[in-house]
Amino acid sequence: MDSYAFCVEPFTEDVNGLLALTVLGNQLLRVADYSASKHQFGFLNVKEKHHVWVLSRLIMEMNRRPKTYEKYHIGTWVNRVYRQFTDRLFQVNDSEGKPMGYAHSVWSLIDFETRMPVNLESDETKAIHDAVSDENVPIAPSGRIRLSDDAKETNRIIAYSDLDINGHVNSICYMRMAIDQVFTDYPALVHPKSHFVQRIEVQYMRESYFDDKTLRIKTEQRDKDTFLVEIIRNLPDGTGVESVVKAAVTLLPFEG
Amino acid sequence: MDSYAFCVEPFTEDVNGLLALTVLGNQLLRVADYSASKHQFGFLNVKEKHHVWVLSRLIMEMNRRPKTYEKYHIGTWVNRVYRQFTDRLFQVNDSEGKPMGYAHSVWSLIDFETRMPVNLESDETKAIHDAVSDENVPIAPSGRIRLSDDAKETNRIIAYSDLDINGHVNSICYMRMAIDQVFTDYPALVHPKSHFVQRIEVQYMRESYFDDKTLRIKTEQRDKDTFLVEIIRNLPDGTGVESVVKAAVTLLPFEG
CATH class of the missing domain: 3.10.129.10 (Hotdog Thioesterase)
Known part of the structure; x- marks a missing residue:
């Protein structure tokens, strides 16, 4: 290590x-x-x-x-x-x-x-x-993330500061978008001062770019503590959409 | 020093x-x-x-x-x-x-x-x-930042990740909002890959909070290279608005 x-x-x-x-x-x-x-x-x-x-x-x-x-x-x-x-x-x-x-x-x-x-x-x-070491970590592996047609959906403008050195929206920015959207979409269930992110799982599937202009961010509650997020890109030729990132965010009460 | x-x-x-x-x-x-x-x-x-x-x-x-x-x-x-x-x-x-x-x-x-x-x-x-030292820095002092009624205006949701340890939108986040909004509002004039921020001036006047829910961000071009930004908070009692932050952002062509 x-x-x-x-x-x-x-x-x-x-x-x-x-x-x-x-x-x-x-x-x-x-x-x-x-x-x-x-x-x-x-x-x-x-x-x-x-x-x-x-x-x-x-x-x-x-x-x-x-x-x-x-x-x-x-x-x-x-x-x-x-x-x-x-x-x-x-x-x-x-x-x-x-x-x-x-x-x-x-x-x-x-x-x-x-x-x-x-x-x-x-x-x-x-x-x-x-460099391989067999040692493992005691956390659950990644699971299936699938949102239903009832998920909430918000447009999110792709900002200058979202971009990394390769001109893509950067990996950690997607994590930020996912967490932010859950707090914004479920104000009756979670609040920044009373909850903390205990676990986040992010699946990176495709890239998105400044010139894509906007992303669509879907959220849905999976169970009491876990919320699913899907970030979707509009294809530039107007022919459709593709899933860019999926995430599962687990929020627990913050005890201080 | x-x-x-x-x-x-x-x-x-x-x-x-x-x-x-x-x-x-x-x-x-x-x-x-x-x-x-x-x-x-x-x-x-x-x-x-x-x-x-x-x-x-x-x-x-x-x-x-x-x-x-x-x-x-x-x-x-x-x-x-x-x-x-x-x-x-x-x-x-x-x-x-x-x-x-x-x-x-x-x-x-x-x-x-x-x-x-x-x-x-x-x-x-x-x-x-x-601790005072008389040494100065060779940059222009802060100027007056005043936007006209013709400024562009966008609503910006206050996100979980915008908050600092005191529960306020954090100082550097306002800087990020200001730069991002200029790139978003003036795509015909500036682009992230062809321009860089040569100067930014931020005037912090008041605080804003997660429970304010949204900010209003105004932008206006002052001269060829400089854009003015004003970030405005809706007062919680619905009685009006107050200016939270003003900024001036100078963008120059990026030569690589």
Whole structure:
């Protein structure tokens, strides 16, 4: 396991005074690259072969999040390599080494000219296999996310600040959109000050772009604590729509 | 001058591959607190007296912003203390010590029970006076921001992720809203991939809250490169509106 030290900086907290989940999500992606780079398959390493890592799935489950100026560690390791996918796991520990939560991510490696996935079971990707550790994380795997025709639906303009270095809406921004929309759509059930995101699962299926102009965000309550979200893109030629991201957000009462 | 070292982390870049201005804005607020704490008047120091620092104005002018993994330094110092205000300046230097840009902030110290500003010219605030340095920054001071009745206007839902630890829409979020709205409202003039924010000036006048539900964002082009923004809150009792934030955003062609 590669482990990286962090401290909750002022102005990175959510409304409950805890490290914002989107900031933590960003740090997971960052340590994923630190760790991959250490083992010679980071963004800069694969870029030489015209490849790029693409996030396919991210599950975060945090029973506690650190407070302002609290120190914590993010440990990360590759757990599995199969066909065109690799699983990277994360453990977030407090300063005494006690787990606060876990995350599970799935990545594929894409050729940025052909957009085709690279077979990760080849000799070329030996460095990834060498980094595999069997250790698992005690969180539920990703589930099926399917919204009904009764889901609520909102148009969301794609903003300048949603975009990443590749001109796509960035991965963590979709997570932010999903959480925000649930709080907006279910004010009688959840409120930012009385609830916190205990688990979020995001399935990344396609990309969207500034010139798409708007996304459609659907939400639906699945059970008492869990809400489903689907983010949909209008195809530029007006011929239809496609699902870009699906998410499941679990909100629990915040005890302070 | 107190100076702090940074490095552009992956996933903190904007669409042009440069450190996102909102990330830099957040870092300015962070080093302001590091520096103030070093001189015994940081957030935790003033909290003991039931006081809190409130940002009143922020001007950032960046002719260049660093790229992924590029190292840079943020220097900061108090430049002036007058009545209930203090000016804190910033200089952002590249790894060779060459200035990339500057920022100017104005703060007041508020009693968080009475909401009244503290007189900063008293003995109680000696630590701030002791930290003053006369050095200035070569950027234009803040100007008058007044939009006409012809300004464009959009409703913006206040989202969960907009909120800070105090339950207010956070300072940098207003900056993000202002920049985003200009790109959305003037697609024929500016585009995220062909323009960059060279200067932004934000005037913070009042607070807004999640339970305000929506803000109204007005925009208007002032001259070829500069756009004015006003963010307005509906008063909760339905009796009217109040201006929360005003901003001026200067966008220049991005040369790469």
